[in-house]
Amino acid sequence: MSRRRRLSRRTLVPALVVLLLAVGVGLYLFQPWKAFTSxxxxxxxxxxxxxxxxxxxxxxxxxxxxxxxxxxxxxxxxxxxxxxxxxxxxxxxxxxxxxxxxxxxxxxxxxxxxxxxxxxxxxxxxxxxxxxxxxxxxxxxxxxxxxxxxxxxxxxxxxxxxxxxxxxxxxxxxxxxxxxxxxx
The missing domain is CATH 2.60.40 (Immunoglobulin-like)
Incomplete structure (x- = not known):
């Protein structure tokens, strides 16, 4: 079970880092808040x-x-x-x-x-x-x-x-x- 837990941690942390980077790039490019401002x-x-x-x-x-x-x-x-x-x-x-x-x-x-x-x-x-x-x-x-x-x-x-x-x-x-x- 501990090997399975380590594998999921090894994949989960990099996946979260990639997801956060993708969200950051998306926010920079699309600036969605501008849909609500004037x-x-x-x-x-x-x-x-x-x-x-x-x-x-x-x-x-x-x-x-x-x-x-x-x-x-x-x-x-x-x-x-x-x-x-x-x-x-x-x-x-x-x-x-x-x-x-x-x-x-x-x-x-x-x-x-x-x-x-x-x-x-x-x-x-x-x-x-x-x-x-x-x-x-x-x-x-x-x-x-x-x-x-x-x-x-x-x-x-x-x-x-x-x-x-x-x-x-x-x-x-x-x-x-x-x-x-x-x-x-």
Missing amino acids: TTVDEALPSASAPSMKESGKGAGMSTARPAVTRDLARGRFVTHEHATSGTARTVRLADGGQVLRLEDLKTSEGPDVRVYLSPRRAGAVKTGLGDGAVELGKLKGNLGNQNYAIPDGTDLSEFRSAVIWCARFSVSFGAADLARAAG
Whole structure:
């Protein structure tokens, strides 16, 4: 009987160690607690003032700044892929010439390693991958609300067809929005 007990101890301890390691790796990869949490972000659209007359040297004593002018370049509504996703994506040119991707009224799931991309593929096609030339704009700041992502200088927005919420860990799209060019 003691030999049988030793055998079971010899197999039970390593089996428990392997099981604990597997659970630890699973928790790291899947982060299941994120199914029960939410992060809300409420950023204003970035703005800048145009140079005042005094700052530009064109007037003596005038120091009131003109309000900044922003311009919508494209916009679209999110469609659901792997996780329920809704809201609006807008590309905006700021008064200083910079460009941002603005997500408004975003609602999606939290997940491990979720990122925001611009993709050359249409929203329906990114279910199978982002496509060559996709540009990462950063980690998703929150799964709810309004947020801005700077678009790198020199990015030609005419090459991109959609904004994508992408889980890099599992290579899946949570949702995407086709970006239709704004009139004007």
